Amino acid sequence: MSEADTAEIRQALAAWFASAGRDFPFRRPERTPWGVLVSEVMAQQTPMTRVEPAWNAWMRRWPRPTDVAAASPADVVRQWGKLGYPRRALYLRTAAATMSEDRELAHLMTLPAADAGAAAPPDIEDRLRRLSGVGPYTAAAVSTFGFGRRAIPLDTNIRRVIARLFGGSDQPAGAATREERARAEAVWPSEDAAASAWTAQVMELGALVCRARTPECSRCPVEAWCAWRDAGSPVREQPLARQRYVGTDRQARGRILDLLRETSSPQPLERVIAAGRLPQAADDSQARRALLALERDHLVTIEGERVSLPR
Template sequence: MMMRALRRRINAWYARAGRALPWREPDCGPWGVFLSEVMAQQTPLARVEPIWRDWMQRWPTPAALAAAAPGDAVRAWGRLGYPRRALRLHEAATVMVERHGGDVPTTPAELLALPGVGAYTAAAVACFAFGIPEVVVDTNVRRVLARTVEGKAFPHLTLTRAETDLATRAMPAQRHTESSARDEANVWNVAVMELGALVCVARGPRCEECPVADLCAWNVAGRPAYEGPPRRGQAWHGTDRQVRGEILRRLREEHRPVPLTALDGAGPERAQVLRCLDSLVADGLVEPLGRNRFRLPA
């Protein structure tokens, strides 16, 4: 039926147009895939690649990262954003050493138990690193299915049960553990994500280049505008996020403890700077030395 045609065409498109990303190379290994998936959370892949190469060279195994200071991970994270991910990556590497023999665990349940790993990342690593045909649902998959199948410009604000069910139905049928079915499922997962990232993008979709334009319910209906609750933007100016980011930027640049007076300018109000400093310490991203000096955690 329609799903089968969608899969066939999208998989064929991916074979032709998919990007040659380093973590897609056959010899990348589970650790490289794991790193790439955490780094890619809410982050465009173009920004991930240089940081990923840096980390892979510096910490080629979970044990190598676990042996480093967490602050080194935070510093090497640079400006990728959401720096708690760097800390959780370090924690996850420690768990891998202590409980999994220094390897990335192979089952979705074990992956889900790692810090910084949710439903998406667990499924993605299981699929892309170990060939387990999990249902991978990210923002790209949700948008492609919302358009092609449901005829809507955008999916719901939050992932719904109906969307997970739809993504499950979109997967090729699993006839036991037949290897060809597994392969098709694994290709489908990455191919549909790639279509969402390159063609079926949120704004300015390139339907002229889309391999399933004639099958797409949204395109066939004339690409009707989004109807639904307003998609709230993320506030930035004057927020704690901005101040936390500025504090961390200063600490990354200094390789010795930074006095509080050097952090004052991180925000317009001293009270906010102090509040953000507290929250960064609580998160484990900043280590206080006495009352007036701070550094990345050793």
């Protein structure tokens, strides 16, 4: 694809995003890197429509990393509510505690994004990667959305759009390959501000239009340049796996946490087991297995015949 085509794609996508992009609080000019980090951790395997109200409540309670670092593990798990994968709440608390020990980073994380970007050191992405629960994707996302730096957070939406639009293939499976990263590097704007804006636009296109199973190509602002459409929209050989929830240990774990979040005192072990027993279960073995898994993940505390959220 020529540089002229790439420039036209960027213009078309920017115009589309200006009218169709969703107005989330963690995208607004007053956002902070801390707010971006919270949104990115919450959005891992969780739809944005569920993230927004949870993010608003979290940020009202803990607008700075130092605030959540001072909270108890039980408080953060309770505040996490039904977002799923509650270990993410504990990762955020641990990351916040690390930031609280680094005065410069803690300060930068609370500045509006424009000010944070101007004040941050060149190695900010590397410093973010040292935080608990922050991998390459999250560090890149906070670097570009929170600090306005050029970074390429290859989430599933971005990978799918880049593969289809520039590669002519369907959504890639597994971890990002060297070829994917090279293709993304080749089409990403070189300037910080343009790269940050382009990242948000590509991500939103993948979420709203260029979806995995039900793409709406007729609504796509860059359909005219899409190599995947030109190739006849080939479907990947290995179908995307659907994650099952009903009947799984995850569901049992969620029911146990629901009970403990609704109470302020430790609960009898048998009551907790009963909460975790699914309607279709033949016995209590799954509920007990789920409870022990929660204890291993430090999401509950078991003391004798009593169970509570972590202390």
